[in-house]
Amino acid sequence: MDINVQSENKLNHTSIIHAKDLSFKYPNNDYYSVNKVSLDIKRGQCLGIIGPNGAGKSTLISLLCGLLKAEQGQVDFASLADEKPLSWQASIEKYVALIPQEYAFYPELSIKQNLEYFIAISEPNRKKQKQLLEQALNQCQLTHVAKQKADSLSGGYKRRLNIAIALSKSPEVIFLDEPTVGIDPVSRQDIVDLLEQLKAQGKTLIYTSHMLNEVEQLCDDIILLEQGKAIAVTDISNNQRQNMQINLEFFADKINASFIAQLNSAASPASEKDSSNEQHLRLKVADISQLQQIMQIVSQDMSSIKSLHFAQNSIDQLYFDAYKNTQSSKDVAC
CATH class of the missing domain: 3.30.70.2860 (Alpha-Beta Plaits)
Structure with a gap:
């Protein structure tokens, strides 16, 4: 797979990431988990990646943020700052954060200790470390529980800690793999509100979820995956106007x-x-x-x-219509 970092004017002027014909197959599998997927991610917007379990959502995110290497296809990154373009790996490390489905912190450490550890990895300056710590605690509403051990937190606060760790490096692009899974409705809405704030600040979000109402609330564009293929790509506002x-x-x-x-x-x-x-x-x-x-x-x-x-028509209707059309095509082929 080719991965390039280009000045933004060599991409679409609003694009921050452009992927073309990405394909990936896990060892010992006889099928592609991601199969010739192309997408365009615009700066400062939220792309929603939706689909049933096993559709390839997490794999696609892993390809885009560099955790997996695609067998085929190309990813182009725009320069993420007004400076000399960095290598792809350096751009990922400096400007990109991933919030995984799994809890990505040390359960025996407190919230504050976890954040101090992860901040120190990416920021050597002690004064800036303190600023980033306070910013992450405030932004994710964790200040009042900062001294609590991570494993004693509720599901909602654990999800907030996951997000706070990602935000502690001040990323420009944030990948979120089902960030509200397994939590109560109030905690879920708190996290959605936080993500809307990040979007308003100009952060670029790439977001997977089974909660289609969240996708409709947060995202500007969506891509619907089915068995590794993109079966629908749409602008949400256009979908609403045209349906x-x-x-x-x-x-x-x-x-x-x-x-x-x-x-x-x-x-x-x-x-x-x-x-x-x-x-x-x-x-x-x-x-x-x-x-x-x-x-x-x-x-x-x-x-x-x-x-x-x-x-x-809601995103639910788009999802069901696209999925139904795919199943009908399979039935005809059989």
């Missing part, structure tokens, strides 16, 4: 075929009628102008409409 729908229910005694035909003609071609119940109509909407046209038609015969519900 609007109106669900209509008509009074049984006031179904107007001509009115329904008008609505269907104004909507996107993929609109659906519930075959089991003629009272229900689902209209797919491509854009705002189409939505306005449909609502204008609706206003002409409001008396026949029992209920109207407007919705934007």
